[in-house]
Amino acid sequence: MPSLDIVSKIDFAELDNAVNNTKKAIASRFDFRNSPVEITVDRKEKKIHMHAADGGKLDAVKDMFESAAIRRGLQLKSFEFLPAEPARHGATGAMKRDVKLKEGLTPELAKEIVKMVKESKIKVQASIQGDEVRLTGKQIDDLRAVMAMLNAADLSQPLQYVNMKS
Secondary structure: OOEEEEEOOOOHHHHHHHHHHHHHHHHHOHHHOOOOOEEEEEOOOOEEEEEEOOHHHHHHHHHHHHHHHHHOOOOHHHEEEOOOEEOOOOOOOOEEEEEEEOOOOOHHHHHHHHHHHHHOOOOEEEEEEOOEEEEEEOOHHHHHHHHHHHHHOOOOOOOEEEEEEO
């Protein structure tokens, strides 16, 4: 029986490339000269930390990161931009922002996917397995129909389809 897994993962190599491209863009801008700006990735906490001298520069760093991420093929749904807040250390007026990386399907999203598959009346079984959903069906075309339906739905996270076996 054909099957596939639905996951939500971030390509950390592309994320690192997007962060490095943002750092290069910051270094080349005249308005960022002699201004403390920092953007780092914390893989363990699954966060990106942004620090800047003021709120305007922090917003510019966010915009540069978003455009670099899009150019690297990352979807903006993978990032949850938290509100900016004053930095505890550094110059007066310094701001920081954390960006959560959405990786792995949340239990609520997995249940929503299973519900959508059941309501579609396509002859496919969906089961939740940890932070992924496994689809099995008698025909590979049914799996492709479910993939198209899920891609058309506006879900809170980007989905990838892996381990397709026919």
